[in-house]
Amino acid sequence: MKKKILVIDDELTMTTLLEFFLGNNYEVVSVYSAKEALNWLDTNLPDLVISDIQMEDMDGFEFLKQFRLRGYTKHTPVVMLSGKAESKERVKCYQLGAQDYLTKPFNPEELDEVVKKNLYPIHYASAW
Template sequence: MKKLILVIDDELTTCVLLENFLKKEYDVVTVSSALEALKKLTEFIPDLIISDIQMPQMNGFKLLEEIRLIGFLKHTPVIMLSGKTESSERIRCYRTGAQDYISKPFNPEELREVIKKNLYPLNYCSSW
């Protein structure tokens, strides 16, 4: 059974790109807002979440805070995507509960490795 990844980004092109890139290895559900993501999270539990930070209505930081308040999602790995490269934004993500942070535009191979690292941490490090 494939692992399930929830992708949240208000840019349709990013959602389509990620879905096409990941769908061979994973089941992928994409949504275009944080509010839509919170609704979806009442329907299923993803194995990993990838979220943009800059979104209308509710940004990725607030979404991450909400996710961490949901008991059964408390330990779900979250990878944040952002067009900003400032260290302060990366630190804020980590302090809010994100496992990883990737700047846009991102290298798909780097994202693939970060996903593997978060979904299969023991297998990933045992390959060293």
């Protein structure tokens, strides 16, 4: 069974890119707002979440806060995406419980490694 990744981004282009890069190895579910994601999470549990920060209805910071407060999702890894490379924003994501932070545009190879690292911590490397 494929691991399930929830992608949250209000830009269709970005969700399409993430589905393209991840879809062969994972089940990718895309939603287009943080509120839609929280509703989806009422009846589903992903293995990993990839979320944009800058969204209209609710930003990624608020989503991350609410996501972590749900008991059953407190250990689900989250990767945040942003067009900003500022360390202040990255630090805020880590403080709110994100495991990783990728800057847009991202390198597809780096995306792949970050996803593997979070889904299969430390055990994914084929050789050390």
